[in-house]
Amino acid sequence: MTPTNDYTITQFIDDARAVLEQHPDDREAVVAALSPLVERVLWDDGLFDEKYRASRENGRDRFLYHSAPDGSLQIYVVEFEPGKPTPVHDHVTWGLIGVCGGRQRTGRYERIDDGSDPQHAELRLVSDEVLERGAFYPLLPPNDIHRIETVGDSPSYSLHVLGVDLGRQKRNIFNVETGEVTAVDGRGM
């Protein structure tokens, strides 16, 4: 699709709330309906308006656009500085992540054990790509495990649209070699 910035983050917030109301119990339908909207809003330069600048989390700057009081919808951008890759981690919710600036090497993993041990996981790398503005991917647990690393000397940025407030619940980081799983807090990755 041709990049355009005539669709704003403000419109996206309204549309995303409507989609959630239409599909209250169907996370796949929510992700499918939001996908073309995420693809469009990634080109809105208004994403970087200073009025949206929010607190740093996990050592990363953020821009916050929407935080539902009940935690059911969170929309923000995270800045990923060069040389500070994320660990392999999950999001414990449906969601969409889309790149809106810079170059973002993104490894996506699937869990190949049965998930029965909360402290141990066996993961398989399913894709490893350098994504640029306009690229996006879904998060649908258990297929929500990934790692982000900025490529080049400038920061990269990705929009996060998530169905829970990660400031209120634990999620996990994974050691791919040893299988160790560690619960962590925070919204910054």
Ligand SMILES: [Fe+2]
């Ligand atoms: Fe993430």
